[in-house]
Amino acid sequence: MQEPVHERLQISPFMAAFIVMAMQFGIGVLGFQRIVAKEAGYDAWISIIGIGLLVHFIVWIMYRICEAVDGDILTANVYVFGKAIGNTINSFFIIYFISACVAVLGGLVEVIRTWMFPNLSPLLFGSMYLILGIYIVYGGFRTVTGISFFGLVIPSYLLFSFAYAIRYGDFTNLLPILDHSPLELLKSAYSMSFTVLGFGVLLFFHPFIKNPEKSKKWVHGGIFLITLIYAILAIISFAYFPPALLNKSIWATLEMWKIVRLPIIERFEYLGIANWSLIILPNVAICLWTASRVIKHVFHLRQRKGVWFVAAICLLLILIVDSRERMDMFTSFHGKIGFGLAFVYTPLLYLAIIIAKKVKKK
């Protein structure tokens, strides 16, 4: 049990879906095609759908955890493992969300430096962006939700731009279907899991949903939509790129925009990247909010102060991971932790809760 969140601060069940979707839809979209195709080739879209189904299952578990302890994962950890160990595990989430923030924002800085401004100062841009993030967090969770909503709705027009790639695509690229072994498909699904991560934030903002029961259908619907978008995007990319070319395209999504030609816009990817900084915004804001909330919960530091602390560490790390190799290392490291937390730790925690409940009843 944890003290309930005031209704004034809560969000509607419908909006809960946007937070989960915003977290899932990050910098990974720009270049996940090459990574999933590495193992399973052009059958990888099956892995994407597979991992989508798994996410649905994990989200179901997450709801069960929150309902079982009537609170968020922080309460759950303390409930199962006691105050000392529980809070130690909880403080680990601070590191996780800081690294998530760095992975996303660092990725954005990398894309911008590669495609738009080679001389962009990570210090200046990072601090400006993080200050914007802090400004959002200062508005409370409702503002974070609002930014998640707009961060998805406003750039959604970009989806239409992929229609241009369909015109030049060759869908026979996908044939023959199911040409790869189940193991390869599993490996591909594993590498895709890094891109769809982020839905775990549900465990942290569950108490902020006005009617959690009603939010289930929206959250699951949102996850379904995201999986669908990823799968369709993958299929379009596979049709558009020959395998050898895709293997060299770090940001396949961006490269597909090169084909877009409008009467007043020639290089569409510039518009796309500028818009992408709006899509990244909810990711950064949610990470800052969650990390500072965990800090508040574990160390009893006011969120107003904690968020500055979190942002400072993020900025420092962004300055450190400023090359392609370091960034690659960092993201794969972060992805592995995220995978472990979402797909291994969460089910285990649920089992532990069931056991703990039975023990405590006796």
Added chain:
Amino acid sequence: MNNFFKKKKRWLQKSERSVEKQEQEIKKSLDYSKTHFINQKNNKTFTLTFIQTLVDDKIVNNNMLPPLIEEEIASVKEVEKRLPMSDIFVSKDKNEIENKLFHGYVMVTFDDSPEEFAFIGAAKNIGRSVTSPEIEFSVVGPKEAFIESLDQNINMIRKRLPIKELIAEEFKIGELTKTKVCLLYIDGVTNKQIINTVQQRLSEIDKDEISDSSYLTQIISDNGNSPFPQLLDSERPDRIVASLAEGKIAIVVDGSPHVLIGPTQLTEFFNSFEDYLLNWILASFIRLIRLFAVTFSIMITPIYVAVVTYHYELIPKDLLSTLIISRRVIPFPPILEALFLEVTIELLREAGARLPTKVGQTIGIVGGIVLGTASVEAGLTSNVLLIFIALSALASFTTPVYQMSNTIRILRFPFLFMAELWGLLGITIAFGFLLTHLLRLTSLGQPFMEPIFPFRVKDYKDALFRFPFNMQAKRPIFLRTEKPQRFSEEKAKKKKDIDE
């Protein structure tokens, strides 16, 4: 500093002050008048005290003096009973004297009992008559606008809402100005919590001088540090009545021809009352055009600066050549060029606003075009940018609420600087700040961005679009009214079958 305030407070405190002392203070003014009269029937002497400039001579000479002198009146009690006037008030409270005298009352005292006063209302009403709205002009529809008199303004509202549920609560604000402020709402419709919020905020105001309703907007707004107005002001009684009927509150301030409405949403500032006077298809179309105009007005110069400075690859070949030719001889970077023109336009607008007539504005714009053409010929700015700037200035005039159009004027400058810094990326970040700011704003505790966020489909019927009246059977959700239903939906929606 603290001491100073204490002194000031003591000066304003009127307890324990004798009539004589008060008289000594008031006597210093030239318009103070104290005259003695003798009643012809019983030969009692009585005194009239009043402030000449505030009192209507005709009322004193024609309605007050004849009965006081000719009929048998011996005490203030009898004054109250026998004088053929309605606004009479008897008191023994000395503290009332100053208050009443300076609100246009005539004080009557009888020399044999100087501790009893009768105050007779005889205020002189100097004010202009009702004229047609100037800021919120509409081609069709009612042509009356509020004036400076509180009574007259409430009269115009009451005439359109002749129900007992329309409550008018009075507040006195300002230690010096003692401005009458009136809170209006429909009892049983408007949310109690919103009323309480306003009541509390109004009674907590601590300012010596309130000259206009816009003072109140700034003081009682949820966020005083926002360039966005969070209370709508209108000079149209019909708009106020429509808002009251929706379940909003209105604040009328004495001496101000603008009445405040709250709570409001962002979209409401881009609605004109004329939208309700036109067919819903036309109205919705015009609303969308206005929203487009606002976006265009804020964004176009920053986008020009961003594209010309950083992303000329964005422009297709044919268009690029036009751009380059227009910029060929310009010696400045795009940002200076844009700032030069924007500042020119702002100067002209400001000068136009300070000119006495509405013509001033027109002259300002014409002057802007002339100046602009000259600067293009002189090679200071490119003509493409001149077109953009002129268009964006034009577009900013489509905002129906004056306060909001001021906000839009200044919004483009942060965007311009961010565009210069990081091109389109900078514009997106500036947009992020703007969006966050708007999301954080509330109006009397209700979210400012509603119905866009929190997303409420049902409230779209009168926000970005204006749907037909038969679809407006429910009051907006964000007002959380006590009576959500305005009229029966079924009745309005019922349609006859073919050939029936």
